[in-house]
Amino acid sequence: xxxxxxxxxxxxxxxxxxxxxxxxxxxxxxxxxxxxxxxxxxxxxxxxxxxxxxxxxxxxxxxxxxxxxxxxxxxxxxxxxxxxxxxxxxxxxxxxxxxxxxxxxxxxxxxxxxxxxxxxxxxxxxxxxxxxxxxxxxxxxxxxxxxxxxxx
Numbered sequence: 001x002x003x004x005x006x007x008x009x010x011x012x013x014x015x016x017x018x019x020x021x022x023x024x025x026x027x028x029x030x031x032x033x034x035x036x037x038x039x040x041x042x043x044x045x046x047x048x049x050x051x052x053x054x055x056x057x058x059x060x061x062x063x064x065x066x067x068x069x070x071x072x073x074x075x076x077x078x079x080x081x082x083x084x085x086x087x088x089x090x091x092x093x094x095x096x097x098x099x100x101x102x103x104x105x106x107x108x109x110x111x112x113x114x115x116x117x118x119x120x121x122x123x124x125x126x127x128x129x130x131x132x133x134x135x136x137x138x139x140x141x142x143x144x145x146x147x148x149x150x151x152x
Contacts, residue, residue: 002050002051002052003022003027003051003052004022004051004052004053004054005020005021005022005027005051005052005053005054006020006021006022006024006053006054006055006056006057006134007019007020007021007044007047007053007055007056007057008021008057008058008130008134009040009056009057009058009059009071009075010058010059010091010094010128010130011036011040011058011059011064011067011068011070011071012059012061012062012063012064012067012068012091012094012100012128013063013064013067013101013126013128014033015031015032015033016031016032016033016034016036016039016040016067017029017030017031017094017128017129017130018030018031018043018047019130019131019134020047020051021134024133024134024135024136025132025133025134026130026131026132026133026134029130030043030047036066036067036070036071036074037066037070040070040071040074041074044074044078053082053084054084054085055084055085055086055087056075056078056079056084056085056086056087057086057087057088057089057134057139058071058072058075058086058087058088058143059071059088059089059090059091059093059094059128060072060088060089060090060091060143060144060145060146061090061091061145061146061147061148062090062091062100062102062108062115062146062147062148063091063100063101063108065147068145068146068147069145071145072143072144072145075143076143085141086141086143087136087139087140087141087143088139088140088142088143088144089138089139089140090110090115090146091128092110092115093138094128094129094130094131095126095127095128095129096129097110098124098125098126098127099118099120099124099126100126101123101126102117102148105119105120105121106118106119106120107119107120107124108148115146115148117148
């Protein structure tokens with residue numbers, strides 16, 4: 001019998017991170033520097049052969065427009081086809097609320113619960129980390145991508 005797990009995807013920047021959680025605890029971490037459009041089907045195929053996936057979670061932005069779009073379409077399709085609930089949260093939950101690159105010297109920042117853009121002269125280090133314990137309260141059923149600014 002396969003272990004029942006929750007899967008968390010953070011594909012805002014490289015490396016892509018996929019966390020496999022059992023009873024809210026991080027069981028396995030998968031990372032890849034490949035393009036999300038190419039590697040997600042391969043990684044998720046392996047995951048579905050190894051585990052029984054009961055819930056899907058992802059960071060729906062802000063960050064790379066293409067990565068967010070690919071993640072959303074891929075996970076939304078899996079959710080519908082396999083009848084698995086999908087939840088989302090903003091990327092700030094995975095980088096200790098640090099600024100996230102937008103375009104040029106513009107960065108996304110989160111003040112209270114509002115996401116804004118702000119010009120920064122010094123480029124902060126952007127590092128995302130999956131939590132050791134999954135907090136369901138951080139996620140929402142509102143799963144559409146959050147872009148923050150119009151596509152350029």
